[in-house]
Every structure is written in structure tokens, then in C-alpha cells.
Amino acid sequence: MKKIIKTVHNKLFGVYLYLLVLILWEIAPRLGWASDVFLPPLSRVIRTAIDLGLPNVLIYISISLKRVFTGFFLATLLALPLGFILAGALPWLARFLRPLTIFLSSIPPFILFPIFVIIVGVGEGGIQLVIFWSSFWPILFTTIVGIQNVDTLLIRAGRALNANKLEIFFKIVLPGAMPTIISGVRTGLTMSFFMLIGAESMGADSGLGWMIHNAESMGFVERIYLGAILVAGVGFVLNYALETLESIVLYWQEQEFPQEMKRAAA
Numbered sequence: 001m002k003k004i005i006k007t008v009h010n011k012l013f014g015v016y017l018y019l020l021v022l023i024l025w026e027i028a029p030r031l032g033w034a035s036d037v038f039l040p041p042l043s044r045v046i047r048t049a050i051d052l053g054l055p056n057v058l059i060y061i062s063i064s065l066k067r068v069f070t071g072f073f074l075a076t077l078l079a080l081p082l083g084f085i086l087a088g089a090l091p092w093l094a095r096f097l098r099p100l101t102i103f104l105s106s107i108p109p110f111i112l113f114p115i116f117v118i119i120v121g122v123g124e125g126g127i128q129l130v131i132f133w134s135s136f137w138p139i140l141f142t143t144i145v146g147i148q149n150v151d152t153l154l155i156r157a158g159r160a161l162n163a164n165k166l167e168i169f170f171k172i173v174l175p176g177a178m179p180t181i182i183s184g185v186r187t188g189l190t191m192s193f194f195m196l197i198g199a200e201s202m203g204a205d206s207g208l209g210w211m212i213h214n215a216e217s218m219g220f221v222e223r224i225y226l227g228a229i230l231v232a233g234v235g236f237v238l239n240y241a242l243e244t245l246e247s248i249v250l251y252w253q254e255q256e257f258p259q260e261m262k263r264a265a266a
Contacts, residue, residue, distance in 0.1 A: 040222050045229070048222040061234060064196055064207040067124065071131025072192045076185065079136050083143025083181075088173065094144055105137035109195055113202060127199040134195040135188030142184025146177030178249060186242045193235055208234070
């Protein structure tokens, strides 16, 4: 029995802090520790969610996720092959373009939002361009770094075993760079999601960001907190999904590199 209790305790250990925060959130405004005007009790936020209705909440989430994945997918579709080309086939061009890419990546997407609106108009296009811009650069940079940091010893080993360029790329370079690339993809998706919230507040009529902005302008404090909870929850789920995907994709990390390739490179 003690063993079972200890096991359950260990599994729930990381949840205790969240429970404590939720309890304090509920009792602090009721005991006068905080103003319920600025910090409404958690139960009132839950009531707001119930009044809003689950279908409406799911619609807001689905609209935001559609925007995120559209911009993120386009950024990934362009950044990955471009990173492979710059790091592998044209490293001199990567060095030449580095100052320009660093400069462009340093520009906050929201500053460019008016330009995006001029290019594609008000609405979905501008929002998706903000997401694209936010996620493109981390994916591109980590892809380049990942390819460049692949152990050259392994590449020489592949050539010593008469592997062609495609085999070297798919069996050595890509697996070696994959941890860094996955890290960049996670960063890109996280950035695109949080940039979405700001973009929706400027040029949308639906979605989580629009819900928060609309609640702020109307003075619906409970709905602001509800939106923040939904954003945090969706972000947590996305991060967990990427961690799971990473563990699946990088299963090869637990395997040792064939000894014959090491001997061939020696």
C-alpha cells in the first residue's frame, strides 16, 4: 500500500503546484487578499466558460489553430529545404547571407504587420504572414546549424563505405541534424502560436486573440482570464505533442553507430 501511495505521489508531484495556484486563485479575492475586480475567483471564470458554451470555445480554438498551422506549415515547407541547401550545398551563400538574415529576423513581426496588410490585405493573409515570419527564422537557423554541426567523422565513414550522397544525407546528415532541427521546429511553433494572439487582436474578428482583445475593450475581466487559460492550455498541448513526436522521431539516438563505420573513418 505504501508503495502504491508513493508511486501516485511521484506521478502527481508536478501537479501539486498547479493545484495550489488554483486554490489560491479561488480564495484570494474571496478573503480580500486581492481585488475581485482585477482578479475574479476561478469559479467565476469557469462560470464564464460555461455561459460562453463549449461549442463557441472550440470554434475559437479551431480558428486560431487553423491560422497557426497554415502559417507554420508554409514556413516549415520553405525553411527546411532552404536550410539544407544553404548549409549543405551552398555554405558560402549561407555565410554571405548571414548578416542580412540576422537583420531580418530581428525585426518584430508586429512592426511589419502594416506592410503585410498592404501586401495581402486585411484579414487572414496578414495574420498568417505574421505567423510565417515568426516561425520561419528559428526553423531556418536551426536547420543550418544542425547540418553544419554534423560530425564530419561520420560523413567520412560513410564515404569510406562507398555511400552515395543521398545515402549520406538520409542516413548520416539528417539523423545527426534532427535534434537541432526538431528544437527549431518546436521554437517556431511556439513563437507562431503566441504571435498569433497579438496578430488576432489587430486584424481578426474571431479566434482566441480576438476573444481576449474584445473582452479587454468591453471590460469583461473574467473572459480575459478565460482566454489566457485557453491560450496556455492549447500551448501546453502543442508542446506536449511536439515532445512526443520528438521522442518518436529521435528513437535512433538510443542506438549505437555501427562500429564498422567508425573503423572505416579511423
